[in-house]
Amino acid sequence: MTTAPKTLVAEQDLRTRAEEILGTLAGEGARLREDQWTAIHALVAEKRRALVVQRTGWGKSAVYFLATALLREQGAGPTVIVSPLLALMRNQIDAATRAGIVAVTVNSANLDEWEQTYADIDAGEVDVLLVSPERLNNPDFRDRVLPRLTASAGMLVVDEAHCVSDWGHDFRPDYRRLRNLIAELPAGIPVLATTATANDRVVTDVTEQLGLDPADGPSADAPRRRDPLVLRGSLDRSSLRLSVVSIKSPADRLAWLASRLDELPGAGIVYTLTIQAAEEVAEFLRSRGYAVRSYTGRTDPEARLDAEGDLLANRVKALVATSALGMGFDKPDLGFVVHLGAPASPVAYYQQIGRAGRALDRAEVVLLPGQEDREIWAYFASLAFPPEPLVRQTLAALSAHPVSTASLETRVDLSRTRLEMLLKVLDSDGAAKRVKGGWIGTGEEWVYDRERHARVAEARRTEQQAMLDYLATTECRLVFLRRQLDDPDPTPCGRCDVCSASVWSPEVSAEVSAAAQERLQKPGVEIAPRKMWPSGMKEIGVPLSGRLKADEVAEPGRAVGRLSDIGWGTRLRELLSGPDQPVPKDLLDAVVRVLAGWEWAERPVGVVGIGSRTRPGQLEHLARRIAEIGRLPLLGTLEPVGARPGAHENSAQRLAAVWEAFGGPPDLSAVGGPVLLVDDVVDSGWTMTVAARALRRAGAPAVLPLALALDG
Template identity: 65%
Template structure:
């Protein structure tokens, strides 16, 4: 975090005028500047040890904050010492009698590291986030009593109605310094834009004159830097933002790309080479399912690894972080959930199993490594499926104007706060995407979050189609640049630095292109066979729905609360997740929109049989029921017939739709999808009678077969129909399920 005396450093100034200022100006002058710097150096040594000395750019930022009460943006590489700037500035401001520093920080891991660092320097730090709700009132009281030097706040808190209306005004009025960590999140041009961060503009606008503001990031190109700096300039009378932008060179990193032909080769490469790399590190994957699958395989191969995703239990995530920090594990196999703020100076390697869709986000993730060691290995193992995963995430962009206008109209017509769950019954967006859209509209002033949900403000609002299209185009350019990185014949570090508009970019002399030293791509046949066996293991659970969505009465559907036990589906199985690196590849091909409706291959059928053979059910099924399908009736009907033949199961028949067109275009959220299938799905008399006859002669569970499950409501309603007709248990089975 701190900089030893004598470390080389460079300073780059913003060349374009209004948001920039020459950072190399002479700080000689009044005697109090000398005293201030001496005090700053003392605080730094308390924070980072007796050998620590301030970089000139660190001192420039601290002087601007403390002596000039300015707003500053620091864009410097990971490990440069950005947190030292705000902790030293905090100590100096508190010594002057100023209020506490408020740090807006995006991740719990980052907060924990920051609190530990602050405590080492005698700085009293507390946090307000979703993991410590029971302590909030105590924290508020301690802040009011002046017993807190640093308060870390998650961006989501800024629009919690109680925090926003009761706590935030007092904090803003009494703050001695405001810090925005990972400030690239403020900009929708940034690789990790977060709508909650945009509310920081309102916080900054309401600050009293003279409260300094510091924004920091390690990953911002020129466009993002300009956008963030402009947002820091809140009001016409504010000074221009001081921009300190340094070199992004990381002398310890050895960048490389190893192209391997398939997922089997990539997994076996990991198992073979990770033990040879010194130290512990991170293996990044693009999806949750890939992280879990990879961690299982590496564990089977004798490596001590842990999976780490956004779906991992918070306590388990913290234990995993602690194990990596203490070098008790070789690696965490993680999604991007392990990202900003994870501070382990001796991290020895970062390996990517699949390419991120942006060189900028890739640089941020590899920047976790090599901060306190002379050499760190950074290897990218791209996969053919990477671009398909990018396409999926691209579908989560800001919705089209018609959908946004529809949402505003629904809120306006309601005339009272609407919960997201109730709004789902009227707007066809998945909950995550709906919440993201509401946050953007909140920042734009079109809606407001209040107790009980969301309301329309009635204020004029324009759909900025040009900006949204430009952002989407920028994302596409980043994806093309990422593909160029994989095949570049020039220095890889220079390539990444140029993507971040680092004017000082030059060949590093260390990467595989510069040295001509490439990682071997031959893999041990035994390990490859083990990887192939691992990826060929079919089967993933389908967890049954247990609760009806909220607000279904608004759609004329009288379903609410828990699904009755006597109508509930049992735990089902799918051959694989669509995002799996093994079977998922084949399933994405045969279930693609333009794929022909034809029987599954013998290989897929063998996988299905293996899933059924290892299911471990309490009672063996006695019959098979087919879900109706308008897109793949031949595939599903043939699959059900073959299952009956192979398993000696009774063909019970199929469910049907009330109308020839079926439920209509697939809805994306739970409430509207349930309304569709509940209104259309039926159990015909002939199938019902076969079910009754079967249960009278050979009672037992029935398999409910479909090609794919997404929201799970088709299977849930189908199971309820069959249970009501006399099936003692319904076990859903599909070829594919959506995965993370």
């Protein structure tokens, strides 16, 4: 009788134990896939580093939870999972609990639990700690907790690892500092990175940026084990039915959705490209009797949790969501995903549609592209990594003394979002450091990676073109997407609209189309007045600080629509990007409707215009026609003076640019009532704030801002 080698017996015992634990997680009789076992064995038995790229629902979480349980049984420390969203963390904690694993999280929503959590970790009572990438650079967590975790961790898991790739400095720059964290791990600590969507470019980038490459392997005497394990499976999902429905009009696309929502199976997700679109679509669908909720980056955490619970329990037909939902939701019986507007890349698109049909035989995936999609892509691309002069300016503004982000805004012309993103990148690269009280410079040499940023921009253009090609393709849509994700399987799915010739009709009823048109063409959004001056204005020669005085603040105003609206947005963008010309009748009519529906406390008694250097004729015509239509006196115009201010990005710089940009206001001490203050666009709001302040100081008892468009 031949005796099996001890190593083989040990591996068999390890797999048997892994499948025993799997039974508690997935039910009695559950068995590991071969690739799951390969990954678990590499992590537990060989202490290797691995990247697992497998479709949603394949069981990536089972790999790291089973590996955690086995490592803990061997005496290893807790697993640290870096996870991007609270919703995803909640799903992961639930799954860990089913496997008998004690999982906790440290996040902004459970501040009161942190001390006890740290104590439990120190006592060895925690198997898994879930943290967001942002938490890694919280000064208290980084300096107090992270060193102990780094020294005692049994395994590090980077979930949704595609965030580390080329888009990392745009989307989650905190993922970039993971390379430094991994480099500080003791030898022999396994590292696992997981994602559902990654092409060859992303795989290469993730392995390099996370330090998973061979040079960072755990031991020099085991070259076979030094190479990172990369497991990539098929992206096919036999339940997905992919379709594209081309409808030109935004109103008809909305009407199509409202007409077909009942035909889509079960409950699902409707994705939009902007927050405003998500809110508009949800409002219209509710007006048609559908139980839907919106879910965006503007939704507060408690409302997000409620919305997720409603969808999980099928209490709503759909969540109308931006990409804020993309990675953070796990519903195996999700029946459909509809996109109103195409995402900018096949990777992003597959990431989102991969949420559907995990435990179903059939799930509908429908894309309704919009003519405005490319403009939206261009806008988000404009928020990319800043040019080198602005980066150098930021570094020069840092010293050994902490500087707040608000104070930096007075010295560097970047929006708050882009400035914070840049600081995080500089931090992860070692040139800056976040400390209590703000940011400091480290003095470390820093090189602007011009080649990488050019590569990112080119990759964006390539992937945007791929999405346009997807819309027009005459081959199997799933084959097309698989090729974009470097899955070589050429087998047609037999299910998509191209393969099956089963297409959704683009026709919509006249009644629903008219209702959608009326909703989208309903003018009127509020302009919220500014009430606080930006910090640090005195540093740049503007003598303002704190709260605006009560007798200098504007009233809440009105605009016809937002530039990002799916209704008025396109029309407003066309007008404001064109030549200086009178305001067209349809927009004047919309202004009249806004005025008619404005429930002001007191009717205005006059009109004041804000002059323009770029479209003086248009602004003069707008103010004059409003005065004529309302039978109000035109009291004058705030004319621009001095040199034309340059384009500025952040709040402090914009205020400084308009602080002394206008001549003296007309004398309004005798007007006896509110004044309409008319402009074309309100973006940061500082032009309107400064102008309203001037009119209040000139005697106007109240100022009512009115604009064609709100940019924001």
